[in-house]
Amino acid sequence: MQKHDDDIIAAIASGQVEAAIGVIRVSGKGSLSLLEKVFSKKPPYEHRKIYYGFIKDKFGDVIDEVLVNIHKAPKSYTGEDLFEINAHGGLVCMNKILERLFEVGARLAEPGEFTKRAFLNGKLDLSQAEAVAKVISAKTERALKVAERQLQGQFRSTLDDIRDKILFLMAENEVRIDHPEEDLSSITQAERLKMVSEIKENLKKIYRAAKYGNNLFNGMVLTIVGKPNVGKSSLLNLIVGQESAIVTDIPGTTRDIVKESFSIKGIPFSILDTAGIRKTEDVVEKIGVERSLRAIDRADIVLAVFDSSSELSDEDLQIIEKLKKINSEVVAVINKSDLGQKIELSKIPFKHKVQISCKTGMGLKQLEDKLESIALKGFSDRELISLNASQMESLKKAIEMCEQLEQDIDNDIDPALIGVDFLSLTDYLDEVIGRITNEDMLEVMFKNFCIGK
Amino acid sequence: MRYPKSYDVIIVGGGHAGIEASLINARLGMNTLLLTIALDSIGQMSCNPAIGGLAKGHLVKEVDILGGEMARNIDETGLQFKILNRSKGPAVWSSRAQADMTAYRLRMKYTLEHQKNLDIKQEMVDEILVENNEVRGVRTNLGNEYYSKAVVITTGTFMKGKIFIGLNTYSAGRAWEPPSEKLSDSLRKLGLKVSRLKTGTTPRLDARTIDFDALIPQPGDDEPIPFSFRTKELNRPNIPCYLTYTNEKTHEVILKNLDQSPLYSGIVESVGPRYCPSIEDKVVKFFEKKQHQIFLEPQDEKSTEIYADGLHTSMSYEVQLNFLRTIKGLEKVEIMRPGYAIEYDFVDPTQLKQSLETKKIRGLFLAGQINGTSGYEEAASQGIIAGINAAFYLLGKEPFILGRDEAYTGVLIDDLVTKGTKEPYRMFTSRAEYRLILREDNTHLRLAEKSFRAGLLSRDEYEMIMEQRRKIEEVIKRLKTTFIFPTEETNKKLKMLGTEIIKTKTDLAKLLRRTELNYDKLRELHPELEELDKFIKQEVEIDIKYEGYLTMQKQQIEKFKKYENLKIPEDFDYTKVGGLSNEVRGKLMEIKPTSIGQAMRISGVTPAAISILMVYLKKHNDRFKNSA
Numbered sequence A: 001m002q003k004h005d006d007d008i009i010a011a012i013a014s015g016q017v018e019a020a021i022g023v024i025r026v027s028g029k030g031s032l033s034l035l036e037k038v039f040s041k042k043p044p045y046e047h048r049k050i051y052y053g054f055i056k057d058k059f060g061d062v063i064d065e066v067l068v069n070i071h072k073a074p075k076s077y078t079g080e081d082l083f084e085i086n087a088h089g090g091l092v093c094m095n096k097i098l099e100r101l102f103e104v105g106a107r108l109a110e111p112g113e114f115t116k117r118a119f120l121n122g123k124l125d126l127s128q129a130e131a132v133a134k135v136i137s138a139k140t141e142r143a144l145k146v147a148e149r150q151l152q153g154q155f156r157s158t159l160d161d162i163r164d165k166i167l168f169l170m171a172e173n174e175v176r177i178d179h180p181e182e183d184l185s186s187i188t189q190a191e192r193l194k195m196v197s198e199i200k201e202n203l204k205k206i207y208r209a210a211k212y213g214n215n216l217f218n219g220m221v222l223t224i225v226g227k228p229n230v231g232k233s234s235l236l237n238l239i240v241g242q243e244s245a246i247v248t249d250i251p252g253t254t255r256d257i258v259k260e261s262f263s264i265k266g267i268p269f270s271i272l273d274t275a276g277i278r279k280t281e282d283v284v285e286k287i288g289v290e291r292s293l294r295a296i297d298r299a300d301i302v303l304a305v306f307d308s309s310s311e312l313s314d315e316d317l318q319i320i321e322k323l324k325k326i327n328s329e330v331v332a333v334i335n336k337s338d339l340g341q342k343i344e345l346s347k348i349p350f351k352h353k354v355q356i357s358c359k360t361g362m363g364l365k366q367l368e369d370k371l372e373s374i375a376l377k378g379f380s381d382r383e384l385i386s387l388n389a390s391q392m393e394s395l396k397k398a399i400e401m402c403e404q405l406e407q408d409i410d411n412d413i414d415p416a417l418i419g420v421d422f423l424s425l426t427d428y429l430d431e432v433i434g435r436i437t438n439e440d441m442l443e444v445m446f447k448n449f450c451i452g453k
Numbered sequence B: 001m002r003y004p005k006s007y008d009v010i011i012v013g014g015g016h017a018g019i020e021a022s023l024i025n026a027r028l029g030m031n032t033l034l035l036t037i038a039l040d041s042i043g044q045m046s047c048n049p050a051i052g053g054l055a056k057g058h059l060v061k062e063v064d065i066l067g068g069e070m071a072r073n074i075d076e077t078g079l080q081f082k083i084l085n086r087s088k089g090p091a092v093w094s095s096r097a098q099a100d101m102t103a104y105r106l107r108m109k110y111t112l113e114h115q116k117n118l119d120i121k122q123e124m125v126d127e128i129l130v131e132n133n134e135v136r137g138v139r140t141n142l143g144n145e146y147y148s149k150a151v152v153i154t155t156g157t158f159m160k161g162k163i164f165i166g167l168n169t170y171s172a173g174r175a176w177e178p179p180s181e182k183l184s185d186s187l188r189k190l191g192l193k194v195s196r197l198k199t200g201t202t203p204r205l206d207a208r209t210i211d212f213d214a215l216i217p218q219p220g221d222d223e224p225i226p227f228s229f230r231t232k233e234l235n236r237p238n239i240p241c242y243l244t245y246t247n248e249k250t251h252e253v254i255l256k257n258l259d260q261s262p263l264y265s266g267i268v269e270s271v272g273p274r275y276c277p278s279i280e281d282k283v284v285k286f287f288e289k290k291q292h293q294i295f296l297e298p299q300d301e302k303s304t305e306i307y308a309d310g311l312h313t314s315m316s317y318e319v320q321l322n323f324l325r326t327i328k329g330l331e332k333v334e335i336m337r338p339g340y341a342i343e344y345d346f347v348d349p350t351q352l353k354q355s356l357e358t359k360k361i362r363g364l365f366l367a368g369q370i371n372g373t374s375g376y377e378e379a380a381s382q383g384i385i386a387g388i389n390a391a392f393y394l395l396g397k398e399p400f401i402l403g404r405d406e407a408y409t410g411v412l413i414d415d416l417v418t419k420g421t422k423e424p425y426r427m428f429t430s431r432a433e434y435r436l437i438l439r440e441d442n443t444h445l446r447l448a449e450k451s452f453r454a455g456l457l458s459r460d461e462y463e464m465i466m467e468q469r470r471k472i473e474e475v476i477k478r479l480k481t482t483f484i485f486p487t488e489e490t491n492k493k494l495k496m497l498g499t500e501i502i503k504t505k506t507d508l509a510k511l512l513r514r515t516e517l518n519y520d521k522l523r524e525l526h527p528e529l530e531e532l533d534k535f536i537k538q539e540v541e542i543d544i545k546y547e548g549y550l551t552m553q554k555q556q557i558e559k560f561k562k563y564e565n566l567k568i569p570e571d572f573d574y575t576k577v578g579g580l581s582n583e584v585r586g587k588l589m590e591i592k593p594t595s596i597g598q599a600m601r602i603s604g605v606t607p608a609a610i611s612i613l614m615v616y617l618k619k620h621n622d623r624f625k626n627s628a
Ligand SMILES: Cc1cc2nc3c(=O)[nH]c(=O)nc-3n(C[C@H](O)[C@H](O)[C@H](O)COP(=O)(O)OP(=O)(O)OC[C@H]3O[C@@H](n4cnc5c(N)ncnc54)[C@H](O)[C@@H]3O)c2cc1C
Pocket: B012, B013, B014, B015, B016, B017, B018, B035, B036, B037, B038, B041, B042, B043, B044, B045, B046, B047, B048, B123, B124, B125, B126, B154, B155, B156, B157, B158, B159, B173, B174, B175, B180, B183, B199, B200, B201, B276, B340, B341, B342, B367, B368, B369, B370, B373, B374, B375, B376, B379, B380
């Protein structure tokens, strides 16, 4: 379907978790006449008023008893006519209301689309919108806190330090060019190199903080492999629970049955191919090793389950061989340790090993710690940040540029060429630390160097 | 009287901007009138007796390829020529010449006098005549009204000029010349924003009282290179400058007498340039520096007046004399003219389009120091652009605009009209982002095409330059496709040339990239290579040795152009764009950027505002034409 910025959009605004009251938000030009079609209370609807009534289906039957609040353009969050339906009938009921709204012409809002409209209608500037979007998209409390902290600019001081160093080095380089006749006591080559290397190290640190920070925001993909009966299904139940704690899929759309999402220590995870693992009460399906290995290419972390109470079988060895070749992190989960240990741990070549019992729950905490340390690499929440893909790409190039700069300064090449390096560096860092203009550089130059005839 | 003859274009002011504007209009066939306060000071150098210098040399050469006079004039009147920054890479080489001020000025005057289509009159313009926001002509102090379709104002430091020497002040346009008291009021009345700036100059000393033997002579280059691509041979003397230094005693005299400085006693409040501070400024701001450089420069081949570069000051006469005499070589010096500071009216350049036409009044162009710049070269380059655009305006042609990726002149004008200036604006190479491409040596190569298309370059000159370009490309191609092999003989030769031997088949371009090798050495290795003209050889070497960086710079330009090519229509309505703060919206409405790229350079316009603007323009795609 072609999507336009002037369609009427609707979505559940209260999150997907079961809550006593759910909110459905609808926005767009003409949304109020759409309300009229489904709501027992007829117009006039006034700005900032709340109306009580029923949402009815196309046959006139009541779907739910609701309160509707009205926000008229341009004073609403999105800047458009907007209303919110507060329903208390639970997810199923909310989905029915949504479907009813679709029938009369609304469409499902894409993630962040309300914010996007607010931005397009001048309700937010981009940096606010970006920040809000990040906060909105945070899937867990912990990610939300990190996003908010980044919003409040705690990571700013690192950026300012990088910026100051770059500006100083640029100014220093320019002085060599524009004022060669001045006997300016400039810093030594070693000092320049040291500053570049500090910039580089800081950029690398940001890169890593963002790489792992993004794990916190975007979550990580797990898969469970192992021979039949080793305890995959039990493990899944243990870490996810019988039913998934968080469903990211949007109700009403086709549900991606092979993926389940949950969080461990505030880090979102999802498990691929759960359909192949989960067993319902009536169907006892034993899946083969082949199927169990199906999703390993798409996973960030592979949980390889082994049976502690018996020696490694051929099938186990076959799995080990396969997993040795992949790039994802592998965690050997030694299950059934309540039954004793016959397995020879030294034959399992993976760095991460956790002994566990799905039956008693022993070792679960260690497994969770392990997953956290793989996802966040020991970064504290204070250090973690989130950057988008293009910022990450730019950072990477900026780090490479620092390496080139080190080389060029070391070889003491023409300052004009070093200037080209700096221009590329600042070009790359544009999106991350903000634009550095020649004017900024001149400012630093005049402040630090006595220039002029 | 209403003057019986009417003109296409009137130029107000015969300084460095006015000269170029006058000549180019007359050369483009416009019926042109130059009005200036004093015919005897046409082409006068108000300050240092030199043309060019870092980044300024680039401007002079750009003026030259666009049909200007400055380069030719200095080639004929220079006292020494020097390439600065020779020890650094070619991107920042800059030509500089000491000028015989008197000869420079007179040659300019004669050139103007012998130019077809150009009338020259000594009159002061008091008022600009405007009807329906369109310029009609000017009225002068003699009561004469001259009519024209376009006017270019280039009045330098003259509008309400006020000079300070110590605590004495008097009104003047420059040293002893009368100021223009009325013109800026007329501009204000037309709705233009006028403010004050300040600059200063140094004392002129008597050569007979300087002990040159105690000082370090600074001659020009032995093999001087001319400014103009048209000059085939330079036939000029090589007269040295002399280097000396201030010392702690000098600084002490200055610090003890700060109350004698109009700057520090609070009399002068306008802003002077940060890069060209007075000696009192330098001593105060860089307290820890024990000495500052002073260059003593000849002003004129025959005169004994010496210009003391580095000693801008507006201290009292007595203090000037006292601190001068603490300096080595100047113990017995006599001042011929004291240094002074001057405060003057300038027009906020953000009121101009890239063509240097005012946004408010059609046909009215401004160029030179009136736009907040400082320096002869900055003035000349604006003069020629304003001049060309005045002519193009009359001819109904699209404005002639140089981009930041094309010329220093483009950087200069874009900076002025986009950001304005709070201090006298001087060109630096660091203002240009793409200086590896915008080199001085390749000025005529890079601008010939544009100049020729605009009718500023003759066909013969154009063909000559294109031939050079072809030759350079041909040689580069040959070097890249000529291979040598690791034979014993070749490696013996390489060793003799002081470079590493080769182990595999290697092309000559790759060898040329080695620092220790150049084209002539390659010829020793491979005698089949032809002998080349000096200039061609230099360009080939630059292109090959810097290829990696040139490529990188070209990519940077591509990125830059992406935003330059996102055009914003002239009638774009910013009030319709939500989400912009009032401050940002105000700025955009004032500057009226022609592209997203330009909008990004306006100070205070945040990246967030740019995103909103881009989203908005894209949304209204029908009105948002990507001109690329
Ligand atoms: C004291 C002083 C110090 C300076 N120091 C430096 C320096 O250190 N470095 C540097 O690069 N530059 C310096 N300059 C600046 C440099 O001299 C100028 O930037 C340059 O000359 C400007 O050129 P212009 O064509 O704009 O104006 P000018 O060269 O000033 O010429 C203006 C012309 O306009 C004429 N004119 C003015 N008003 C009228 C009128 N109403 N009607 C008719 N004609 C009029 C005048 O007679 C004059 O011929 C200094 C200038 C001064 C005065």
